[in-house]
Amino acid sequence: MFAAESAQPPAHPDQLPKAVMPTTITYAVRLSPVPESKLNVDFGVAQVAGKIAPGVDLQARSRLGVQVSYGC
Numbered sequence: 001m002f003a004a005e006s007a008q009p010p011a012h013p014d015q016l017p018k019a020v021m022p023t024t025i026t027y028a029v030r031l032s033p034v035p036e037s038k039l040n041v042d043f044g045v046a047q048v049a050g051k052i053a054p055g056v057d058l059q060a061r062s063r064l065g066v067q068v069s070y071g072c
Contacts (some may be wrong), residue, residue, distance in 0.1 A: 001029070001030040001032075002004040002027075002028070002029050003006075003026075003027070003028045003029070003030070004025070004026065004027050004028070005025070005026045005028075006023055006024065006025050006026075007023065007024045007026075008023050009021040009023070009024065009049075011033070013052075016052070016053060016056065018054075019052040019056060020052055020053070021049055021052055022049055022052075024046060024047065024048050024049070025046070025050045026040060026044055026045070026046040027044065027045050027046075027048075028043065028045075028065075029042070029043050029044075029047075030042045032041035034041050034066055038070055038071035038072070039068070039069075039070050040067075040068070040069045040070075040071075041066070041068050042065075042066065042067040042068075042069070043064075043065070043066055044064070044065040044066075044067075045062065045063070046062070046063045046065065047061065047062055048060040048062075048063060049061070050062065056066075
């Protein structure tokens with residue numbers, strides 16, 4: 001299963017009035033080994049804020065995520 005998400009953060013974070021926060025975009029895929037299985041493996045890539053103002057770099061431009069879940 002493929003998924004995509006976008007999230008609009010506040011335009012200017014508190015205490016940083018000149019900072020500009022870009023929209024966060026996430027792309028993900030869920031793998032289920034067997035349809036009858038309750039095991040899921042998720043992989044995702046998020047494009048998050050990097051440089052939001054002169055001298056302010058959150059160092060979070062691209063982040064990978066992995067999740068393994070098992071339903072009861």
